[in-house]
Amino acid sequence: MSDIEFPDHLIALECRAWKELQAGKLTVATATAVHEGIVEYVARDDVEATRLEVEMGLKRIVRHPADGG
Template identity: 75%
Template sequence: MSDIEYPSDLVELESAAWAEIQAGRLTVATAQAVHQGIAEFVARDDVTATRLDVEMGLKRAVRHPADA
């Protein structure tokens, strides 16, 4: 998971979602934007990771940057 290079826009979406989660106000629109961004990223020809691996790695990179 750590060898995946996430585009900055996807990291920004996940960061926004994480901030909303921490504030207790995650919106459906934000959650859908993250899921859509992940789906589009995984659909690229050069991405061999599964959607689940991408999502888990992205969450880890945003929520625990020292571990990533």
């Protein structure tokens, strides 16, 4: 999972979702935007990862950057 090259916009979406979640204010719109972004990313021809791998990897780099995500 660590070798996935996440686009900046997808990282930004996950960052926004994580901040909202921590504040107890995650909106359906933000959660949907993250989900749709992940689905679109996985659908690209150059991505050889499952939706779950992408979602887990994205959460890891946003929520645990010190772990080398």
